[in-house]
Amino acid sequence: MNKDLDCGAFLDSLSEYVDGVIDSALCAEIEDHIADCDDCRVVVDTLKKTIYLYHKTSEKTVIPVDVRERLFHRLDLDDFVQEKSLLS
Amino acid sequence: MSKENQEEFSLELLRSGDRAEIARLVDAHSANIYRVALKMLANTQDAEDVLQNTFFKAIQALPTFEGRSSLSTWLYRIAVNESLMLIRQRKPEFDLVMKPDDDEENEHLLTEFTDWCCLPESELMSSEAQGYLDEAIQELSEKLRVVFILRDIEKLSIRETSETLEISEAAVKVRLLRARLVLREMLSKYYGEQLDAEKRG
């Protein structure tokens, strides 16, 4: 097996690696590589962080109450608009 | 959320136009649809239009919904199409403008090697930083943006993303990697500057 995976070859598997869906042999090769290659380690870390930040900051997006009311009105569901508040 | 939710809904009731069941469906999925529209369009009024049109069209189509895809995939697909339609209306030059990420080799999308992971979360997620995250995603071409939103923000699988967009899984993977690399570059420049500013004191 090629022990000297170069940075370019590693790029094609980057998504699979950060998503943790890579086969274990290739995963080990990449881990060997980033232990020695600082640029690739930074790429992996900052890529993970990029994905994390987008997910984390979007997670809390909720529908403003007035937007929900107008939605229910448009859908002719005004009589159900109160229901959700009973849950919260 | 899609898979578990699906079981909660009676397709029979939905198809027959049961309004209580439809209201439940709207509440279960509206936050996701609104979020996708907001990220696609970066405008609350446009996002609200997409939200309303998506459910309006879905409710009209429910009687003939065959359930070949999940309800959530189906709703996402309608919302994506509505978003793209709005984008085309607002920007007639849409098809002509190439974004820089479309034809760039992936290797060229790796130029920033600053390690900004050490910045505290309060800084990474400051309201200014969140504004930048929103700006950066708008720099992606629509076809890359939509893949990134579905996969990395909504956390759909590669397969669900490919079903929603009706493109191959291979195409999803290519676009996803490219979108991720472009955003990582942009965030690295942004947070890198903050790191420099800190070092300077």
Ligand SMILES: [Zn+2]
């Ligand atoms: Zn390397």
